[in-house]
Amino acid sequence: MFFYVFKFSIIVICFCRAYEDLSYKKLATQSTTSTGGVYQYVASNAVDRNETTCMRTEPIGPNSPYKSVWWKVDLGGKYNIQNITIQFKSYDGYEMQQRGRFAGFRIYASNTGNINGSALCYEDKSQLPPLYFTTTCTASARYVIFYNDRIDEVTYPEGYEVLHSFPTELCEVIVMGCSALGVYGVDCAVPCPFNCRNNMCDIQNGKCLACEPGWVGDNCTIKCHEGWYGDDCAQQCIGHCRFYFCDHVTGLCDKGCAAGWTGSFCNETCADGRFGMDCFQNCSSHCLNNSLCDKETGHCDIGCEPGYNSENCTKGIKELQRETPPPPPDAALDPLGMGTYTVFRPLAITGCLSNKMMAIKHGSAPDLPYHFTSSPTHPL
Template structure:
């Protein structure tokens, strides 16, 4: 009596919860593991034909049976918001507890594939034996509702579980929810928030099951913080968006394009050499000094312009320089030796009309004759200053030489005088000693002395 009242209360509560929702499984395609060999008419679709007298029946399983597990599923035909699953098991009058023990331990899954492991577990039977008219709320969405049960040898099962043989007989499986996508409420008449992923929301309160990329919150009404984007705002912006603004919080792209010098879908790639500007759409002028590439951001030549070109981007040919000037800004002077005093070329620096007599092409800044170069240089102040210094040095050296020559002359004269006195003294002493006539000859040749002969 108590069990019957409990079943009635359970059915009433389920009706309150499920009233107004749509029957999603009626007459849909169903499949099962091995139809029972003794009841070939007990096919899987009997559980969704809405006739309680016809049931699906599968081969038995058990710890001592050949089969250890069994399954059954219904294909709802599309992905729906599910609110409740009801299963009406086969009830043999007088064998209610046995039947409950057979169905005990089963699981229910809602999945987008027939693989239960890829779906959501909605219900797992515990130690309490299930009622033969079973209901459970399962607030989720999916396409397949899967029933699964098993009996594994060596497992200790709760009291009341039938371990072998176990016959699974499903008379009706009713899956309720909203048949229209993007709605919720007991009458399926409320629209899910716009930013719910796949427009799926809780079928009862309307909170989003998941958010679209770029959104957060129960109702997915909060955009990602600046600098973040994507599912659950887990990705960070990495590009260089124009005006240094953040990327799109949904896609991660730069809505206004890339900043100067950057390109790529996320504006995270530098411009290749030779290109510049937003998204690298502009070509460099190729007239940068030193044959280098222009600045990727500005397009300017950081090294300056090639000879004969000017402008911020070095794309303007120099023209209109005054006679005798050339190069960037017409700041350099020509050699001044073009034929008939003509101007040099402002781009090449050459004298297009030829050189004046005595000068070499193309720049007309060198002469053919060395003497002409010398004459030209003599007129220069630096050369005159050099000559003046040289003259002073020569005068100084000459004075020193004359002084040394005078000193030498005085020394020679003094030595002459000393030699003469010495010879006279020697001759007188010899005459008094031996009273003989002697001759002495003194020869001075290389030292500048004269030959002197003395007689006694």
């Protein structure tokens, strides 16, 4: 594994642990191409690893129809980027002039090839850039874009070249990172955490650049709090899930719906004639005047048709009577609560107890100290 280091027109090749060169001989394009001279100043010169060949655009500035310039390399896929190095064209004795020309440039990492919506990796501001420039750019991207401008209405910092038009000349643009997906570290050998979105993580420390839906945290190991789901756990469960919780990834009610609701997200009410959890049950056919039942409880809204009298109008009155347990013994007849009761039977008695009432305990003969004969005067 090796990388290239450019400094003062000398190439140093270091055989050591390092990131990989992602831009070498990849497809490069630019806004304009200079037509002057005998050399071909095409965009690919900046990725050929030959610092003596440079790309060059048409001039930008006050005397030019061009006010901005861009150069772009397509890495051929979405990769984890760690740093970007640019070798600007240098002329002996004109270093400050060249630095003033390149001043104000920006570098973007993009997945679309357009600056809009891209990640800004670097923006040169008041200080003039060195002609050998390196910046850290930890991003997951397919394109790297160089951009600069000289807009007539803009006031630029001191040292910027604004009086004369000038071309942009890049001799080498080196994008370093990992060509393999889902890894990080200087050897590009450590797997990214499991729940990183698209299996992409910070190329240096392994932190997920984003999490798969349903997970949060630096390493995406924290499950969404109950009642929330989706990207960054920012979406609230919207339906009427059974037990109030939905799937932390999809938002679906995987444990079913509460009474009165149906659908994958439990956000649809039961159809007429259905009720209960997941709308699984049918309303009774004995609701008064074929009226609807409550979609949660199944109770008939306006009552039952004649002959039916249960909560859901599913049982007739006679059936309910058969199922009704007998009432408890009357306390006045069974004061001891022994499950027996006393009846009074008029008797015709010969002897000293004539015209009296004798209490007979139900289920047993009376234990009386009298000898008598009796005959009922009224049947029980």
